[in-house]
Amino acid sequence: MKKRLAIALVAVALVIGLMMAALLALMILRRSGGIRVANTPSVVMQIQSLSELVTVKYVIEKVIFAETTTTNLIDRLRGTDKIILLGHGIVKAGVDMSGVKPEDVQVNGTSIRLALPPAVVTDGYLDEDATQVLDRQTGLLRPYDRKLEQQARQEARNEILRAARKNGIEREANERAREQLTRFLKSLGYTEVEIRTRASK
Numbered sequence: 001m002k003k004r005l006a007i008a009l010v011a012v013a014l015v016i017g018l019m020m021a022a023l024l025a026l027m028i029l030r031r032s033g034g035i036r037v038a039n040t041p042s043v044v045m046q047i048q049s050l051s052e053l054v055t056v057k058y059v060i061e062k063v064i065f066a067e068t069t070t071t072n073l074i075d076r077l078r079g080t081d082k083i084i085l086l087g088h089g090i091v092k093a094g095v096d097m098s099g100v101k102p103e104d105v106q107v108n109g110t111s112i113r114l115a116l117p118p119a120v121v122t123d124g125y126l127d128e129d130a131t132q133v134l135d136r137q138t139g140l141l142r143p144y145d146r147k148l149e150q151q152a153r154q155e156a157r158n159e160i161l162r163a164a165r166k167n168g169i170e171r172e173a174n175e176r177a178r179e180q181l182t183r184f185l186k187s188l189g190y191t192e193v194e195i196r197t198r199a200s201k
Helices: 002-023 072-076 146-166 169-187
Strands: 035-038 042-048 055-068 081-094 105-108 111-116 120-126 131-137 194-198
Touching: 035 120, 042 111, 055 105, 055 146, 072 131, 081 146, 120 146, 131 194, 169 194
Parallel strands: 111 194
Antiparallel strands: 035 055, 042 055, 055 081, 081 120, 081 131, 105 111
């Protein structure tokens, strides 16, 4: 009976995982060329646990300095197009519960052992309302480059994703998932709960 209940719980978790996959898509953008970017610190503004999705959210800010490249003397005489962008990004990571298989659940009386897939980044984007251009300068003889801001935004998003991973968002999501599932399983009557994270492939 206990094992059937555990399998049922896994089935519910699978449904949640499918909902996560449908709602949250990780957009991977290539690093754009044609701009020079100065490295600046990334600031983790907020770490928030979204318990209903066993998900961790990081809010990170990144300042991007970008400018068009000058390839010859004429380009230098025309001046450069520069932008300073404050990127306000949101990155989410969670455990894909659809990856839990029946063999990952072992029940023995009031004891249960569960193996979870490792957490992954599920979404990463810029908050358009909070992201802002701090400064924009264009040389007198250089035409306005409409793509520069777009490239700076893409670079900000890429840097924010890298910063989230570096600051341990996936490790944090693994820990939150284990803590929440442990509490949930104990509330169902299991006295011994062991939850581990499978090694990344």
